[in-house]
Amino acid sequence: MRSSLVAVVSLALGLAVRASPVGSDWTLHEKRSFIPEGWSLARKLDSTAPIPLRFALTQPNIQEIEKHLYDVSHPESPNYGNHWTADQVADRFAPSPESIKVVFDWLLNSGVGPERVKLSPYKGWVEVASTAKEAAGLLRTDYNVYAHDSGKEHIACESYHLPAHVAPHVDFVTPTIHFDVPLSKRASPDTASGDSINAFGPKTSGEIVSDISGDLKDCHTTMTPDCVRALYGIKYTPVSGGKNSFAVVQYTPAGFLQSDLDMFAKKFNPGVVGKPPKVVSIDGGVVQTTNKSFGYDAEADVDIQYSSAILTSKQQVTVYQVGDLVEGGSFNNFLDALDKSYCTFEGGDDPNYDSVFPDTATGGYKGKQQCGTVKPANVISSSYGYNEADLSAKYATRQCAEYGKLGLMGVTVVSGTGDSGVTGNRGMCLNADGSQSTTGKRFNPTFPGTCPFVTAVGATQIKAGGSVTDPEIACKDHIQSGGGFSNYFAQPSYQKSAVSGYLKYHAPKYPAGTFNTSGSRAYPDIAANGAHYTVAVVGKFSDVYGTSVSAPVVASMLALVNDARIAKGKKPIGFINPSLYSSKFASSFHDITSGNNPGCGTDGFSTAKGWDPVTGLGTPNFPKLLSDYLSLA
Ligand SMILES: *[C@@H]1O[C@H](CO)[C@@H](O)[C@H](O)[C@H]1NC(C)=O
Numbered sequence: 001m002r003s004s005l006v007a008v009v010s011l012a013l014g015l016a017v018r019a020s021p022v023g024s025d026w027t028l029h030e031k032r033s034f035i036p037e038g039w040s041l042a043r044k045l046d047s048t049a050p051i052p053l054r055f056a057l058t059q060p061n062i063q064e065i066e067k068h069l070y071d072v073s074h075p076e077s078p079n080y081g082n083h084w085t086a087d088q089v090a091d092r093f094a095p096s097p098e099s100i101k102v103v104f105d106w107l108l109n110s111g112v113g114p115e116r117v118k119l120s121p122y123k124g125w126v127e128v129a130s131t132a133k134e135a136a137g138l139l140r141t142d143y144n145v146y147a148h149d150s151g152k153e154h155i156a157c158e159s160y161h162l163p164a165h166v167a168p169h170v171d172f173v174t175p176t177i178h179f180d181v182p183l184s185k186r187a188s189p190d191t192a193s194g195d196s197i198n199a200f201g202p203k204t205s206g207e208i209v210s211d212i213s214g215d216l217k218d219c220h221t222t223m224t225p226d227c228v229r230a231l232y233g234i235k236y237t238p239v240s241g242g243k244n245s246f247a248v249v250q251y252t253p254a255g256f257l258q259s260d261l262d263m264f265a266k267k268f269n270p271g272v273v274g275k276p277p278k279v280v281s282i283d284g285g286v287v288q289t290t291n292k293s294f295g296y297d298a299e300a301d302v303d304i305q306y307s308s309a310i311l312t313s314k315q316q317v318t319v320y321q322v323g324d325l326v327e328g329g330s331f332n333n334f335l336d337a338l339d340k341s342y343c344t345f346e347g348g349d350d351p352n353y354d355s356v357f358p359d360t361a362t363g364g365y366k367g368k369q370q371c372g373t374v375k376p377a378n379v380i381s382s383s384y385g386y387n388e389a390d391l392s393a394k395y396a397t398r399q400c401a402e403y404g405k406l407g408l409m410g411v412t413v414v415s416g417t418g419d420s421g422v423t424g425n426r427g428m429c430l431n432a433d434g435s436q437s438t439t440g441k442r443f444n445p446t447f448p449g450t451c452p453f454v455t456a457v458g459a460t461q462i463k464a465g466g467s468v469t470d471p472e473i474a475c476k477d478h479i480q481s482g483g484g485f486s487n488y489f490a491q492p493s494y495q496k497s498a499v500s501g502y503l504k505y506h507a508p509k510y511p512a513g514t515f516n517t518s519g520s521r522a523y524p525d526i527a528a529n530g531a532h533y534t535v536a537v538v539g540k541f542s543d544v545y546g547t548s549v550s551a552p553v554v555a556s557m558l559a560l561v562n563d564a565r566i567a568k569g570k571k572p573i574g575f576i577n578p579s580l581y582s583s584k585f586a587s588s589f590h591d592i593t594s595g596n597n598p599g600c601g602t603d604g605f606s607t608a609k610g611w612d613p614v615t616g617l618g619t620p621n622f623p624k625l626l627s628d629y630l631s632l633a
Pocket residue numbers: 186187188253288290291325
């Protein structure tokens with residue numbers, strides 16, 4: 001059954017089908033049933049072409065990560081706040097010596113010269129300097145070259161196999177079926193249609209806001225920092241200074257303009273005029289100012305302007321600027337820098353995958369790939385994402401586990417959920433075979449919001465003509481809140497009761513398969529206003545929308561909570577989802593019960609009393625959230 005599927009796919013792609021490669025001692029490890037949109041098969045890879053094969057070893061204790069996370073994050077746990085050190089995390093989840101031995105033995109017995117097999121410094125990977133011919137034999141596959149509409153090429157195969165006794169020790173192998181290609185490379189944010197990592201960029205109505213009254217009664221058309229404070233009851237000035245930390249992450253060439261930050265600060269946050277955020281460069285990250293436009297600057301501008309306004313001049317905002325101007329960077333490049341144990345490669349180059357440093361291209365970053373050189377901030381806000389279906393399940397799962405590890409270390413990772421309701425980025429929905437198209441009928445969840453170890457933030461707005469004291473509604477002006485059910489991640493126990501309530505009483509009646517009803521991770525977790533924001537972008541106040549704004553707004557409120565806890569000698573809040581869904585926090589949110597998140601030719605999901613897949617638990621009631629977290633150990 002499985003191999004016949006492979007054969008059908010191979011035939012459909014016009015590939016030569018190998019004589020049945022799979023004996024009883026071999027198992028199909030991963031396969032793709034379609035080529036991602038924008039790509040097409042170009043040719044068979046030359047058999048002498050070098051292939052830097054990498055085997056991601058399984059992390060035997062990773063299934064326990066949820067249990068460990070609960071231990072330090074559940075509000076009722078006696079160990080609440082007792083986060084782990086990076087070394088404790090690395091030791092706990094290191095691959096077993098047995099896994100290393102099994103993979104080494106198999107490779108050496110298959111005739112791979114011992115000088116070509118090595119273990120990565122943090123033991124997560126076995127690396128082999130191979131060729132297309134040898135790799136195809138080892139994995140019972142064929143390698144092809146695929147071409148993207150943008151002209152970029154990528155080496156991949158349609159499926160691959162491992163000996164049955166090796167398979168349990170290997171998460172996945174690269175390069176194989178994956179297309180997590182950093183297309184942000186060299187691509188302008190203004191034109192990059194296939195630029196999947198950058199796809200959550202904020203949206204604009206195109207309107208230039210010339211009249212900012214500053215009156216709270218205008219918040220329904222002109223959101224300002226005062227509006228945010230009024231909506232969520234934020235009256236708190238940080239006192240912990242350098243002891244607390246907060247960061248937003250940006251991927252080059254997206255970057256902020258200091259002149260925009262100053263323009264905004266003059267109007268709304270005078271204490272920070274002329275005081276730039278702290279920029280931490282990762283893998284050659286630079287804040288480029290050569291190209292200026294909404295596409296290049298809006299994301300970083302909005303993230304910094306609003307978080308800085310909520311945090312006031314008393315808390316420095318850090319910007320993690322990831323990737324050089326030539327190659328750019330990916331989530332994995334970023335995570336490598338935060339945690340040395342996540343470093344996926346060292347030495348060798350893999351130009352078809354996550355960006356490789358040093359970058360040999362003219363103007364590229366010549367330094368070493370950063371591994372664990374950046375101490376993670378207590379709260380990190382990210383407004384970038386993929387469609388889950390852009391990534392293979394194994395690749396996404398491994399990255400998701402890394403967010404869990406950051407939670408164990410006391411870091412809160414906040415991500416926007418995208419702006420297209422139940423439709424994915426680039427207008428894509430899922431087809432029955434798992435491929436994506438604009439005519440698909442199935443909902444297309446976004447990553448990393450579907451990772452159970454990330455706090456996913458959806459978008460709300462003030463209703464037309466409404467005031468800051470009226471209940472908000474699901475965002476419908478220019479964007480719709482991303483939300484729904486993962487196709488990759490099982491449901492974490494912290495949200496079981498909230499989500500089953502929704503499914504029982506409010507699940508929409510769509511044809512089977514429209515969304516995942518198997519009990520998978522549901523998102524978002526919470527929401528915040530994402531409409532009509534006044535943002536200084538390239539010298540003008542623009543009218544801006546998106547979960548790209550909701551995420552840093554929520555993240556900065558969480559940073560204020562950390563400030564208050566640190567001032568009382570307590571630990572930062574770290575992974576917050578188990579507390580958010582706990583009964584203790586039941587009144588920490590303004591429940592959103594009006595609106596929906598249409599997409600894929602449907603009305604999407606409807607908001608409802610309690611948790612819903614549009615606005616999650618609701619928007620923060622800041623004073624209550626603060627007192628709830630201060631009451632914890
Ligand atoms: C700036 O724009 C030009 C023209 O589109 C492009 O060639 C160049 O790569 C861009 N630079 C950056 C840093 O994105």
